[in-house]
Amino acid sequence: MEKHLLAIPNLCTGCSRCVYACSAVKEGMFMPSRARISVSNFPLEGYTVPNICFQCPNAECLKACPAEAIFRNERGIVAVDAGKCTGCGECTAACPYGMIEQYVSGKAYKCDLCGGSPACVAECHFGALVFKEPDRIALALRAGQMKHRIKEGAPAEKRIALAGRVLDEAVRVPRTAAYMGDF
Amino acid sequence: MRDFDEDLSSDYKGRDIDAALHEAHFMVETILSPPHEAPLERRKEIALKTVRNFRDHINKGFLDYRKSVTEATSFAVTEWTGHGSILVDALDREFLDLLGGFGLYSYGIRHPKIIAAVKAQLDRSPQYSQEMLDPLRAQLAKVLALLTPGKIQYGFFANSGTEAVEGAMKLAKLYTGRKGFIAMLKGFHGKTLGSLSLMGKKIFRKPLLPLLEGIRHVPFGDTDAVEKVLAAARSVGDGIAAVVAEPVQGEAGAVVPPDDYWPRLRELCSHYGVLLIADEVQTGMGRTGRIFGLDHWDVTPDILCLGKALGGGVIPMSAFMSTAKIWECMEPNPFIHTTTTGGNPLACASALAAITVLLEEDLAGQAKRKGEYVLKHLKGMQDRYPGVLSQVRGLGLLIGMEFPTDGIGYKVASGLFSRGVITAGTLTNAKTIRFEPALNIPQEILDEILGRLEDVFKTIELPRRKKPINLYAGQVLHVDLTAGKIESRPTPGKWLKEYIGGWGLAVRYFFDLVDPQTEPLSPENGLVIMTGPLCGTLVPTSSRTCLVSKSPHTGTIFESNVGGAFGPELKFAGYDGIVITGRADHPVYLRIEDHSVNIEDASPVSGKGIFETETWLSAEMGHGTKTLSIGPAGENMVSYACVGSEAYRQMGRAGAGALFGSKNLKAIAVKGSGGVQVADMGVFWGKVTQHKESNLLTEANMWAKNEGTPVLMDVTNEMGIHPTRNYSAGVNSSRNRLDSETIKALKIGDRSCASCPLGCGNFTSANGVQVEGPEYETLCMGGSNCEMNDIEQVMRFNRSCDDLGLDTMSAGATIALAMEMTEAGVHNYGLSFGDPEGYLKVIGEIARLSTPRGKDLALGAARLAKKLGRDEAAAHSKGLEMPAYDPRASYGMGLAYATSERGACHLRAFTIFAEDPFKLKAMAREVIEGQNTNAAKWSLCLCDFWGSVDRSVMAELLTAGLGRQVSERDLLTAGERIWNLVRLFNTRAGFTAAQDTLSKKLTHTALAGGPHAGRVLNEEDLEKMKELYYHLRGWDRKGRPGKEKLRELGLGHL
Incomplete structure (x- = not known):
């Protein structure tokens, strides 16, 4: 089974090292606005949701591309052929997770899992991003995140809307620990 | 597609x-x-x-x-159909017409009066016989003779604009017998061979050379250049037939010439005896707000060319016209210039009907009014989107928008297109886009277009304005709130070298900005917010942002910093820092979105807490906006109000919040889309990884990741330096109710500042109260020091202070003092140690100054003690409440507090782990070393958790990022320089060695309980340390930096 990038929001601290690392690898500078991964931070609630590309099995971006510039490679990664991309933006509109964006030129860019060795995972020291063959729990987690499909808005708006739903569903029961008995 | x-x-x-x-x-x-x-x-x-x-x-x-x-x-x-200013395509999609067919559709598409005339003429006779005299053509010539300025009387009709120009050129040659023309650079007169010769653009002209000979080009708007060419041609015997120009250059992007241009051209042509040809193909028929473009300057040309709108937007039609005198040259042989279809009855019917519309509907007047309206709105947008729209110009409804690049222009054109607005602008030619709608465009469509245009501008991502320098953004924002003025200025490179960034750079800016005698809460005080060079990179713990100003709490210069992600976002927006002066006349916030920086109204959140303010700002600017803001405490200028960020992070100490409040500055909100560049990403990343693995994520450092600052509860209690019960004892016997194990049990998540792999923040939750924290200082000041050994109450205290915008340390210390005063019977504040009710209630009263008790406690511990006549009851230095490390059992901390620029502060030198904390000489040395190192560390805006890492790593990372050598010594010297500069400021503000002291509580009252019970740090010992300290620093006995030292540090001129 192929490896999946998995995001575990409950473990994410919002440090954004994944975002910094991604832009450094892909753009040669620290530039979160161009990263292929992002984090939606809810500081007041103390929660952060990593927004990742799921490399969807039935990828909307791929289906939407009129130029056949988006394809699935032999590793199962949904990739953009910049040479073929006409910059029409159909993929950006189609992705329900806000995970494919465009340069000023119009050309699309998205996560390609760094070809199988994702830099974001290497920089996550909290276990909130993992790259592995998914087990049942991981698949359920992934499915739970993928079910929130946002149709409208710019990519950033879709990401935050999706993250908001993940936060709403997160089990955030305050732990009332043993100390309560001390008083 | x-x-x-x-x-x-x-x-x-x-x-x-x-x-x-x-x-x-x-x-x-x-x-x-x-x-x-x-x-x-x-x-x-x-x-x-x-x-x-x-x-x-x-x-x-x-x-x-x-x-x-x-x-x-x-x-x-x-294209399918259209009406007025709306085009409909074959699939019934509607488009608003902003292009007006490049000036063709001045009357809108299918004006009913024009269509009616043409249809009727179509049923009568569509073309003419070529032999009989045609009445329409003759009548149109008469009408135009009456309409045109001066003595222009005769006309020839053709089908397109370029034919009109060709005819005009022939006429000029015939009349003058000369072959030369002077045309304008960037001018456009058509693309047939004759008019192409006049073309002022290489792209259309060069591939077809050679064209007509004797053509010369000069810059548009430059009459001196015209005169030079005329004079030169005359002196070498070359004949010039005419000067040809458009009244307002259309294709070039609605370029309006200087006011004296046309009158002077007229004079020159008359003086040199050459003809003046005005190409009014685009500007004629009302387009520029007068019937003809030259009417703006009351100039009559010798030959006038018309086209485009002349045909009513229905049938192609053009004309060239001239005076009776000039026309004479064509009378001997009227067949010297003819055309079969030019001036055909359909076209003439269309033109005649169009002229009735032009005059009856006052299209010129409409163009004038709407043009002024559009220009005003576009100029507003230019101010709002400075990097998008670089210039706006034009006359009437011939308006040009100029963009910095073709790329941005094309984005605008295509963005408009996708929003159903038709305009010109192709992939390769979009630097200027014309705004050229029908002259009778309805106001609501015009407003709709302007609205959609602004929508497009909002989406335009700008390329970086300047090539960023390594690690720094290279620009600092200067904001004058009184004048509402905002400027971005380059950061002086020399300062970057000498002061690194962060604290140092902020101090340097502040030193020039504010007179040391300035009243802290006056508009004359300024504040400088600064990030560090490593901020916004993968370097761990690098994201802090510092603020430097003159403190309303201590009267000294001070620095306060905050973690989170504000700093990186500011750098991504393109600024290393912000310098703020003046005072707004109502509550405002500074809104920064890359190059778009504005002062906006903040009254909707006036009086609201920081949490609500942040939520509101996110709604205004979009999620992910990073903010610094104040709560009611800041607005009410409580002198220990903090500035909050990301709900639970603060620039806590010494009253940064009050300074925001004094300026009516509710918040600073930033969204940035740029990046931070390093010299060599591979080398830099390697260094970061090495540092992270060998220095930060080590076994010895895991306390930060696992416990965070609450681990200090045990450490300080064991040392006996843990302030308890208003600094009376050094040990809290109930500390196990507030310790890291307690926090762990309540923790539901780890939190990090940007780029930090340690994640020391503990997000805790208990019985419905959630907070990131409490951190050690809060646990001690709001917990032990108030004998509030109930973590849930401390969490409530923590959360309330964060929301209301109060520093938990000063608040805890002041409440503890009030508790002692109440219990001692000095003044009844209704507060007692360990009683949660008043403890929680009074926080809001302080922040809102809503009760006499709140107003008293808002003074802070030092002033409150003084007011009550119990000076000795408060623990502080220079008015800043002492932090959670008691100097009576750690003398180095005493010296650090006494000599700190902002009063009792543990972040300047931290000696609690010293081998012998009572060894005076060693402490003096250690404090200096710590202060200098920390000055460099805060200038790099690193977190204190860098503590275990030495300066060599800082130097290595800076070197790798900057691509130039930075040594450990450079950093230490910078630290010493900064320390001397803040000292110089304080000296000039009136602070001397006499204020480098600790309050009597610490020098006269013995610690009660713990391993160091009975100890004080007596004044004599403190003086001994100070004496050595001043000596080693090169300062005089009054603590003033010596001239020699200042010279050595390059500060002699200050």
């Missing part, structure tokens, strides 16, 4: 007369059926056929450049 090549392979196989007839019938049938009755399928077929026909029979090249094809979602936009 559909793949047309695949869908519609070419069906053209050479000559086929049957197919020709069939295809002709197809379109004739289509034309004959009413436009909206054709079935959708047929219209789709036509849309596809049109693209194919363009590809196979017109010019493939158009398909690559036209937005109507390249931007269309599934079907190319195929």
Whole structure:
């Protein structure tokens, strides 16, 4: 089974090292606005949701591309052929997770899992991003995140809307620990 | 877009007369059926056929450049019908017409009066016999003779603008007998060979050289250049027939010449005896707000060219006209210039009807009013989107928008297109886009277009304005809130070298900005917010942002910093820092979105807490906006109000919040889309990884990740330096209710500042109260020091302070003092140690100054003690409440507090782990070393958790990022320089050695309990340490930096 990038929001601290690392690898500078991964931070609630590309099995971006510039490679990664991309933006509109964006030129860019060795995972020291063959729990987690499909808005708006739903569903029961008995 | 090549392979196989007839019938049938009755399928077929026909029979090249094809979602936009200012394509999609067919549609599309005249004439006679005299042409010539300025009396009619120019050139040559012309750079007069010779653009002209000889080009608007050429031509015997120009250059992007240009051209032409040709093809017929463009300057040309709108937007029509005197040259042989179709009855009917519309509907007047309206709005947008719209200009409704690059212009053009607005601007030629709608465009459509245009501007991502320098953004924002003025200025490179960034750089800016005698809460005080060079990179713990100003709490210069992600975002927006001066006249916030920086109204959140303010700002600017803001405490200028960020992070100490409040500055909110660049990403990343693995994520450092600052509860209690019960004891016997184990049990998540792999923040939750924290200082000041050994109450205290915008340390210390005063019977504040009710209630009273008790406690511990006549009851230095490390059992901390620029602060030197904390000489040395190192550390804006890491790593990372050598010594020298500069400021503010002291609580009252019970740090010992400290620093006995030392540090001139 192929490896999946998995995001575990409950473990994410919002440090954004994944975002910094991604832009450094892909753009040669620290530039979160161009990263292929992002984090939606809810500081007041103390929660952060990593927004990742799921490399969807039935990828909307791929289906939407009129130029056949988006394809699935032999590793199962949904990739953009910049040479073929006409910059029409159909993929950006189609992705329900806000995970494919465009340069000023119009050309699309998205996560390609760094070809199988994702830099974001290497920089996550909290276990909130993992790259592995998914087990049942991981698949359920992934499915739970993928079910929130946002149709409208710019990519950033879709990401935050999706993250908001993940936060709403997160089990955030305050732990009332043993100390309560001390008083 | 559909793949047309695949869908519609070419069906053209050479000559086929049957197919020709069939295809002709197809379109004739289509034309004959009413436009909206054709079935959708047929219209789709036509849309596809049109693209194919363009590809196979017109010019493939158009398909690559036209937005109507390249931007269309599934079907190319195929022209179908239109009315007024609305175009409808074959698939019934509506577009608002901003292009006006490049000035063709001045009367709108299909003006009913013009259409009626043309239809009627069509039924009478569409063309003329070529032999009889045609009445329409003759009458139109008369009408135009009456309409045109001066003595222009005769006209010749043709079909297109370029023909009018060709005719004008022939007339000028005939009349003068000379062959030369002077034309304008960037001018446009048409693309046939004669007028192409006048063309002022290489791209159209060069491939067709040689063209007519004797043509000279000069810059548009420059009459001196015209005169030089005329004089030179005369002196070498070259004949110049005419000077040709457009009143306002259209194709060049609505370039309006200087006011004296046309009058002076007229003078020059008359003086040198050459003709003046005005090409009014685009500017004529009301376009610029007068009937003709030259009417603006009351100039009469010798020859006038008309076109475009002359034909009423219905039939092609152009003309050149001149005076009776000049026209004489064509009278001997009237056939010297003729055309079969020019001035045909249909065209003349159209033009005559159009002129009635022009005059009856006062199109020129409409153009003038609407043009002024549009220019005003576009100029507003130019201010709001400075990097998007670089220039706006024009006259009447011939308006040009200039963009910094073709790329941005094309983005605007295509963005408008996708929002249903038609405009020019192709992939390769979009630097200027013309705003040229019908002159009778309804106001609501005009407003709709302006609204959509602004929507487009909002989406434009700008390329970096300047090549960023390594690690720094290179720009600092200067904001004057009184004047509402905002400027971005480069950061002086010398300062970056000498002061690194962060604290140091902020101090340097502040030193020049504010007089040391300034009243802290006056508009004359300024504040400087600064990030560090490593901020916004993968260097761990690098994201802090510091603020430097003169403190309302201590009266000294001070620095306060905050973690989180504000700093990186500011750098991504393109600024290393912000310098703020003055005072707004109502509550405002500073809104920074890359190059767009504005002062905005903040009254909707006036009086609101930080949490609500942040939520509101996110709604205003979008999620992910990073903010610094204040709560009611800051607005009410409580002198220990903090500035909050990301709900639970603060620039806590010494009253940064009060300073925001004094400036009516509720918040600073930033969204940035840029990046931070390093010299060599590979080398830099390598260093970061090495540092992270060998220095930060080590076994010895895991306390930060696992416990965070609450681990200090045990450490300080064991040392006996844990302030308890208003600094009376050094040990809290109930500390196990507030310790890291307690926090762990309540923790529901780890939190990090940007780029930090340690994540020391503990997000805790208990019985409905959630907070990131409490951190050690809060646990001690709001917990032990108030004997509040109930973590849930401390969490509530923590959360309330964070929301209301109070420093938990000063608040805890002040409440503890009030508790002691109440219990001692000095003054009854209704507060007692360990009692949660008053403890929690009073926080809001302080922040809102809502009760006498709140107002008293808002003074802070030092002033409150003084007011109550119990100076000795408060623990502080220079008025800043002492932090959670008691100096009576850690002398180095005593010296650090006494000599700190902002009063009792543990972040300047931290000696609690010293081998012998009572060794005076060693402490003096250690404090200096710590202060200098920390000055460099805060200038790099690193977190204190860098504590275990030495300066060599800082130097290595800076070197790798900057691509130039930075040594450990450089950093230490910078630290010493900064320390001396803040000292210099405080000296000038009136602080001397006498204020480098600790309050009596610490020098006279012995610690009660713990391993160091009975100890004080007596004044004599403190003085001994100070004496050595001053000596080693090169300062005099009053603690003033010596001239020698200042010179050595390059501060001699200050």
